[in-house]
Amino acid sequence: MDVIFLGPPGAGKGTQAQILEKAYGLHQLSTGDMLRKNRHEGTELGKIAQAYMDRGDLVPDDIIIAVVEKELENWTGALFDGFPRTVPQAEALDALLHRKNRPYTVILFDVGEDTIHERLTGRWVNPKTGRVFHDRFSPPPDDRIDADGTQLIQREDDKPEAVRHRLEVYHRQTEPLIAYYADARRGRLVKVDATKSVSEVSKDIANALGFRDMAATQ
Numbered sequence: 001m002d003v004i005f006l007g008p009p010g011a012g013k014g015t016q017a018q019i020l021e022k023a024y025g026l027h028q029l030s031t032g033d034m035l036r037k038n039r040h041e042g043t044e045l046g047k048i049a050q051a052y053m054d055r056g057d058l059v060p061d062d063i064i065i066a067v068v069e070k071e072l073e074n075w076t077g078a079l080f081d082g083f084p085r086t087v088p089q090a091e092a093l094d095a096l097l098h099r100k101n102r103p104y105t106v107i108l109f110d111v112g113e114d115t116i117h118e119r120l121t122g123r124w125v126n127p128k129t130g131r132v133f134h135d136r137f138s139p140p141p142d143d144r145i146d147a148d149g150t151q152l153i154q155r156e157d158d159k160p161e162a163v164r165h166r167l168e169v170y171h172r173q174t175e176p177l178i179a180y181y182a183d184a185r186r187g188r189l190v191k192v193d194a195t196k197s198v199s200e201v202s203k204d205i206a207n208a209l210g211f212r213d214m215a216a217t218q
């Protein structure tokens, strides 16, 4: 099964992807986490991506498409978190999945800007694993050290200025994908209310994907 998570920064895509991965074994393919891991390890890709990411700009399409194409070889289904983010990325993914005869469902996270600012300013991240916490909604350990021994960080691009820029970039470059995926010949687009609690959003996504058992137990 292939699932695409579409939505603005801070909508809860990463949080939900990790829950679904654990519950159903879907593989979370997060381009943001992949890039941050490369930065953490000081790879060439990480160095190239750094400036774009800190500013809140998108990494160029050709770089990101090549990364995803390589990663996809390892998986027969994936949960795309943060990809695609532009029409050329969506077209490239369509071509890849079509070649493998893999239909997909798009989950659109619907959330307003006040919620986004609140979520991002309180977020703590494990730069190695991508696990996220929130000061208020999902508190991290007092010493800000995760269970695997990694020091949690606050992302450079979660500073208010960068968040404002990321939202502009989202409206300009990523929002057109809503119209792109509204075309039923491409895939199934389902909108979820992402302002609800983490468990309620999980339940709605599980329902949308036909995972009735999880929806029933939440």
Ligand code: AP5
Pocket: 008, 009, 010, 011, 012, 013, 014, 015, 016, 031, 032, 033, 035, 052, 053, 054, 056, 057, 058, 059, 060, 064, 081, 082, 083, 084, 085, 089, 119, 120, 122, 123, 124, 132, 133, 134, 135, 137, 138, 157, 166, 194, 195, 196, 197, 198, 199, 201
């Ligand atoms: P990326 O890491 O993908 O960032 P993003 O899409 O902006 O998404 P975020 O990680 O900020 O938010 P999220 O929706 O995952 O929210 P989360 O679950 O953490 O990309 C970063 C950068 O990498 C980009 O700017 C770009 O430079 C580059 N990049 C990545 N992919 C690219 C691509 N395809 N092309 C080009 N460049 C690319 O939740 C946020 C907080 O809220 C957390 O603290 C969480 O605990 C809390 N929370 C979550 N859900 C709830 C809830 N329901 N109720 C209360 N709190 C909640």
